[in-house]
Amino acid sequence: MHLRISNPPPKPLMIWDGECHFCKRWIERWREITGGKVDYATYQDAAHRFPEIPVEQFKRAVALIEPTGEAFFAAEAVHRSLGYRSSRKWLAWSYDHIPGFAAISETAYKFIARHRSLGSAVTRLLWGKDVRPPTYFWARRWFLRALGLTYLIAFVSLWVQVDGLIGGDGVSPLNQFLPAVRAQLGRDGYALLPTLCWFDSSNTFLHFLCGGGVVLSLLLIFGIAPAISLAALFIFYLSLTIAGQTFLNFQWDVLLLETGFLSIFFAPWRLWPKDLMWRPGSTSPATAAPVSRAGLFLLKFLLFKLILMSGVVKLTSGDDSWGWLNHSFHWSALTALDYHYWSQPLPTMFGWWADKSPEWFKHFSVAFCLAVEIVVPFLIWAPRRPRLIATGLMIFLQLAIAITGNYCFFNLLTIALCLHSDQLCRYAAIAVIVVTLPINAWLIFSAFKPRARPPHALANLYEQLEAFRIVNGYGLFRVMTKDRCEIVLEGSAEGVEWLPYEFKWKPGDVKRAPGWCAPHQPRLDWQMWFAALERPQQNPWLVGLIVRLLQGSDDVNRLLAHNPFPERPPRYIRAVFYRYRFTTVSELRQSGAWWKRQELREYLPTVSLDQLRQP
Known part of the structure; x- marks a missing residue:
């Protein structure tokens, strides 16, 4: 049986020791959690209203007095007061129903009550001076802006490469890939490869997805319709990820999709959430959408x-x-x-x-x-x-x-x-x-x-x-990759003099310093690194790259730093395998080379368009 009070308060009332600094910190936290559903008062101010409870009892432990007149003390009082927050109801339920929960709670409470100075020290160490629950309003604002910036970078980075990678005249044309999937899988292909490009696989539509992604990213950065923008961004980037085939099969692509999808449930579901708007003096947490x-x-x-x-x-x-x-x-x-x-x-x-x-x-x-x-x-x-x-x-x-x-x-x-x-x-x-x-x-x-x-x-x-x-x-x-081999593509007009194709970012010319392109991703350069770890048969897109170079595709040549055949495409192309290593400081000073390389073998034999056309 619990003690009953003859003059109960109209609202649940938590009474605590006003001279205890440790208690004061945690009462501030509990006040935030219960959100006005529980009143708080020090026993120095409220003890006279409840003569049934001895003052010594108030000094030993907090007390919760319910409007029904029931009084609870110590750990039970804490659990029942926090239970007025829907997400904390499990505490009071566990106290009543889980064997051992009440005994452990009361033992822990008694230990802390007897060692309040230790409790204060631990609180300062782990929480600092303010133990109130974080509101996450500023965190949400800056996280969504950072996510919008990441989406913006991803869409712009892909936009400048999309024609050369998967366009109609690119390395792996989307308008050939999707019909082949449909012919092989039928309608199952729509579920296995969910992309808007099933409706239109043209270069124009790819540009629409990239450009639309840029606009939606800016809306998210400026806090306009964040949840709707995130949902559309997810659909657009998923469509491009599927359309991009091997060129968009990186861990950060799926990480962006997973983050973007989950953020739909973190963003405020309002068209104009003023707490996210990009302007000084924006909405205070009191009027902001709840997190x-x-x-x-x-x-x-x-x-x-x-x-x-x-x-x-x-x-x-x-x-x-x-x-x-x-x-x-x-x-x-x-x-x-x-x-x-x-x-x-x-x-x-x-x-x-x-x-x-x-x-x-x-x-x-x-x-x-x-x-x-x-x-x-x-x-x-x-x-x-x-x-x-x-x-x-x-x-x-x-x-x-x-x-x-x-x-x-x-x-x-x-x-x-x-x-x-x-x-x-x-x-x-x-x-x-x-x-x-x-x-x-x-x-x-x-x-x-x-x-x-x-x-x-x-x-x-x-x-x-x-x-x-x-x-x-x-x-x-x-x-960890313990070797570095690079594929160097070379072209020739007559099969005697060979000129190398220089990529924008991957190692080639040993005297070119390693560059910094992040957060942009040169996806062809990245794919060439993976191709060097595998056999040519495992990289069918590489054949597509060679075909486009032999054809003189402008879209593909724009992905490279230098086209050694600006007037007309080469007649032959081959791929040579090199081992690359960083030079030493002394080697750099002597030769000006950042890399040293050793020719190993032929990666792909000499090919021409005539050979590739043969069945």
């Missing part, structure tokens, strides 16, 4: 999954350059950065200099990377200060990666996800959590156990969603 906590959880979980999986797959890949040997770490085996700076797809000039850093620093950097990717993600769920430290470390790692290598908009998008430290929107987000959380949990588990197989029902669900790229696994740099 969807379910949508926030989806984005935080995506960041957690992205970073954690990127770290775990390194250790489960079997690549000993990450320092994991015989189920333990070895400092001397942390050699991944001995290879990474010069073997990555498009290094920068800073990557060249980073390669010259001392061995101990490279080993430390590998260890730091693993710690940030495997340990730090768990702090995303921690109180304020550890969460801010985790955010800072993850952003620092992304900046370090961006400085030494060209990874397009991936680093910007990951940093945007770090920034977020309408009932319809809320319920829709909860539905997405219910559907995707089991798949995401399995994807994370598969990073630890790569050979494990998912349950049949889960595999079927994932198969249905996979085409839309809204739930994905990640694992950058799973295995």
